[in-house]
Amino acid sequence: MEPRRILVVEDEKDIRDLVCYHLDRAGFAADPLGRGDEVIGRVKTRRPELILLDLMLPGLDGRELCRLLRENPDTATIPIIMLTARGEEEDVIHGLDLGADDYVTKPFSPKLLLSRIRAVLRRVPAMISGEEEILRIRALTIDPGRHEVRVDGERVELTLTEFKILHLLAKRPGWVYSRYRIVDAVRGEDYPVTDRSVDVQIVGLRKKLGGSGKEIETVRGVGYRVRAL
Numbered sequence: 047m048e049p050r051r052i053l054v055v056e057d058e059k060d061i062r063d064l065v066c067y068h069l070d071r072a073g074f075a076a077d078p079l080g081r082g083d084e085v086i087g088r089v090k091t092r093r094p095e096l097i098l099l100d101l102m103l104p105g106l107d108g109r110e111l112c113r114l115l116r117e118n119p120d121t122a123t124i125p126i127i128m129l130t131a132r133g134e135e136e137d138v139i140h141g142l143d144l145g146a147d148d149y150v151t152k153p154f155s156p157k158l159l160l161s162r163i164r165a166v167l168r169r170v171p172a173m174i175s176g177e178e179e180i181l182r183i184r185a186l187t188i189d190p191g192r193h194e195v196r197v198d199g200e201r202v203e204l205t206l207t208e209f210k211i212l213h214l215l216a217k218r219p220g221w222v223y224s225r226y227r228i229v230d231a232v233r234g235e236d237y238p239v240t241d242r243s244v245d246v247q248i249v250g251l252r253k254k255l256g257g258s259g260k261e262i263e264t265v266r267g268v269g270y271r272v273r274a275l
């Protein structure tokens with residue numbers, strides 16, 4: 047089997063070399079790159095299975111790259127993990143809004159980075175599978191076709207907005223969604239959803255889900271996720 051190619055976009059040579067060394071040792075094929083403006087071309091010629099993307103890069107920064115990669119249907123599904131410096135929380139949130147799948151704060155241990163990479167790669171099939179599939183998260187069942195939610199087999203009545211938020215989060219257990227991204231996904235059906243009202247919706251949702259309410263976790267300073275399977 048071909049080793050899984052990982053594009054490492056990082057302008058600090060020491061970090062880039064270190065990351066590539068550990069990736070190669072772990073059985074991946076690391077593809078190093080030091081400039082942001084060479085990413086799109088590289089992805090076209092040598093498609094990676096995952097991209098490690100530094101935020102501050104010469105040529106084109108990580109945010110802009112994330113947006114460009116997500117906009118293009120050819121590259122929209124390639125998982126992206128952002129590499130950020132401490133104290134760049136705003137950038138992290140922005141990165142997640144732009145479609146990054148996860149982020150790792152520098153300095154990081156190679157072990158942590160590898161475990162994040164493996165976790166993101168494991169989730170990829172779930173991302174590609176159909177929207178209408180019935181989702182099971184422990185005691186919780188979500189049937190998008192019927193717009194039906196059950197906890198331990200008992201039907202739970204949700205509003206359309208609550209259903210959409212739950213469905214969005216449950217499609218990718220373990221993935222963090224910022225409030226902004228939630229708003230963006232469920233916007234404007236029964237009433238205008240705002241940043242703040244997402245919090246209110248989540249409170250209501252947890253209450254209605256009873257014992258399964260704990261499946262929705264708050265990620266401080268970032269947003270919400272459904273507990274990983």
Ligand code: CA
Binds near residue numbers: 057058100101102
């Ligand atoms: Ca940098």
